[in-house]
Amino acid sequence: MLPEFATFSDAAAAYSTEAxxxxxxxxxxxxxxxxxxxxxxxxxxAAEELxxxxxxxFVCTQLGLKGNLQHPEYIGNWIKxxxxxxxxxxxxxxxxxxxxxxxxxxxxxxxxAFKAExx
Numbered sequence: 001m002l003p004e005f006a007t008f009s010d011a012a013a014a015y016s017t018e019a020x021x022x023x024x025x026x027x028x029x030x031x032x033x034x035x036x037x038x039x040x041x042x043x044x045x046a047a048e049e050l051x052x053x054x055x056x057x058f059v060c061t062q063l064g065l066k067g068n069l070q071h072p073e074y075i076g077n078w079i080k081x082x083x084x085x086x087x088x089x090x091x092x093x094x095x096x097x098x099x100x101x102x103x104x105x106x107x108x109x110x111x112x113a114f115k116a117e118x119x
Contacts, residue, residue: 016056016067019103023055024048026099034095043084046077047092054096059103062111 002021008014027034027048034051038044060067081088104111 012060012065012067015063015065016060019056019059019067020052022059022103023052023096023099026055026102027051032095032098032102041077043081046081047088050078050081050088050092051095051099054092055099055103058096058100062100062104 002014002018005011005014008017024036026032027036034048035044036048038046038048056067085091101111
C-alpha cells in the first residue's frame, strides 16, 4: 500500500515512490522472477531495493519527472552490496532496465515507442 497522495511533498515524489514499488512488483515469479526472499539489512534485500530505485529513476526519466531518492535509509546497505561485488551496480542496472521495459510494455507504451519519438 502506498500512502495517500496528499502526504507526498509533490506529485513527482508520489509518482517516483509508486514507480519504485512497481519496480518491486516486476520481480514476482509470474513476471521477471527475481529473488525477493531477502530480509531487511541483508544483501539480497539491499540488491532488490537498488533495482527498485533504479527502476524508479528510469521510469521518471521516461516520463519527464524529476524524481528524488525516496528511500535514503537503504544507501548504507547498497554500499555494502557494491563494495562486496564490483559488478553489483551493473547487475542492478540490467535488472532495472528489464523491469522498466516490463512496466512500459504493461502500460501499453513499449520502450521502442519512446525511442522513436526521441529520434
